Amino acid sequence: MDLDLVKSEILQEVFRAGMPAPLPASERNLPPGHSPTTWPEKILAEAKSAESATTVKSSLPKVFNPLLRKQNLVNRSLIASARAGADGLAEALSAADRLESGLDILHRAASAAGISPNLSESDGPSLRRSAKTSAHIVEFPWVIRQTTRLPTGATVLVCGCAGSLLNLELASLGFQVLGIDLQACADAHPNFSFLEADPAAPPLPDASVDAVIAISCLGNTGSGHLAEGHPTTADLAAMQHWRRVTKPGGALIITLPFGQPSPMSSRQIFNAAGLKALFSDLKMEIGEYAQCSDQSAWSCPVSEAQASAATVNAAGRPQGLALIFARV
């Protein structure tokens, strides 16, 4: 008996039946009797106990990694706070901006950690504006435009869905949306189901969805910035998983950083050869590029040559994008 097949059948049963979770997402998998709102306080206490910013930076992974491994215990605001110490406040704001309390939590964490003594309330709006003109300003509308190429009511897997408006947008447009993330996702819609699991290795049956959407999911694993424009093993493995779960003729809709690899970026930035390696056994129907100017203005489409020259901004964020629609 093939136990993997049995597991696939079990997953199909769960997600086709739209089985309800026993508790609200915010409470699920927390040790019972314990409010999730106390977790930020625990994190802040850990941060305050560190002696200096340097110590905090080195201790943050120790404090957060175990929690990140238990992602379902940590809400997005905590992760944003964690990144404040490691990857820069602007990046954290990008995530925290989606939360009402995100900025406040971020400020408190950063202040406790002594990482950004100059950050004040007055910095918030400008940083938030910067976050709003991140690559997402191109990626989300581009992806929604591509979904018009999918059949009505198609089953769409949204990788890294937590905190994304795309879940409800696509669900509202009639797609059967299955979101997958290691972080809890509280979105609710009759057409939306959520699976708490690794988006890079969805535990789904073969050929079970019509499309996979992965917005800026690639390039986040391992020491991507050392890969010099080429995909890492983790990126290739993720692509293999996404191909596997997509029905023949189905689509992969993927956006990823593109341009000049930079040691300033904690993310992998792909080049043309890297893209070729990622999509070599797929039928690429649309490949477009976007680029951000010095004035934080994004443009799409631009030529491959223009996007190839894109570098990173002062915060180390990639200023070029590749946007791909490929068929399995």
Add this chain to the structure above:
Amino acid sequence: MARFLIVASNVSAGDAVGNDIRHLQKILLEDGHEVKLAARTNETANAEVVPLAECLGKTDKDQILIYHQSIDLPEAVALFLEHRGPRVLRYHNITPPELLRQYSEEIARGCARGREETLALLAAKPEAVWADSPYNAEELQGSGVSPEICHIIPPAHVIDELHQVAPDATLAAKNGDGRKNILTVGRIVPNKCPHRLIEAIGVLKAQGRIMPRLIIVGRTLKQFAAYTDSLVELAKKLQVQDDVCFHFGVSPGELRALYEKSHLFAIASDHEGFCVPLVEAMSFGVPIVALAAAAVSGTLGNAGITWPHTDARVWAATFARILRDDALATELKVRGRKRYEENFTTEKISAAYRGAIKQLLDLPSKVN
């Protein structure tokens, strides 16, 4: 004949480390060696267990010191470092403190110290390191232990005795009432996460298609009383308080009755160094569902269904599938028995111990 000093925090009956120590002592004695036990506390009737503090400064280099590490124990570290003879670290793993801190800062600190002590013990370059599981071995090798001195020896258990003791008639009758039973066994502590199983039972209740009984067996610790209380509260919150049975301490006869009357064994623990209850379930032919975390996958192999995540809906659906699908349940039962026979019988574990001891005694320096 060699002389061994076995050191541990506590020698007790009924826990994995205690059972492992007593079995090691038994086979060393059977092979004609001299064995002395030293521990901080002794919960057995064995009056020959020496207080650990009394050993400090009194070992001689002809003794082989075997330290069973499972928690912080500074006097054992001191003994290990001062001992001039051969030293073996028997590593049972230590719970990552962050999994416990929410409920007991005291125990979390102890675990953190224990993990620091592991590094100190390894830095002393012991002649051998014996790991319970591939997971433990990987952790040790990640700390710089050479694979040549690192042996994997599953912890000894008392499953043979469990199969020989008479099953408790009362529990057998109570749980043999025709209802399906899901069993979980292990100390009731936050890192073992039995609350996830209660959540899954909650999903089944909401669906109303099949309603098994969840039997939670394990000792409690006063430091985690709040967690234990919250399990009861969760069951009430999900309206499954009548479907979840707690046994905070069972006799061998009661445990046998529960294994024999169970249709499924489940464990959703975040951290296990080996997980002896999995082996017990395999030996009784109980189908297993487990969270693929820490050492669990290595112990279970392909003898059960594992999930990498804790989605209560998926676990509930898995329970329902196994409880309804006789062919699947039989397949898992056969796989479990086979894995037990091939890897974890007392004979297999004794042989692994004897192989490691022989290699230790064959070492040219220090030992002879």
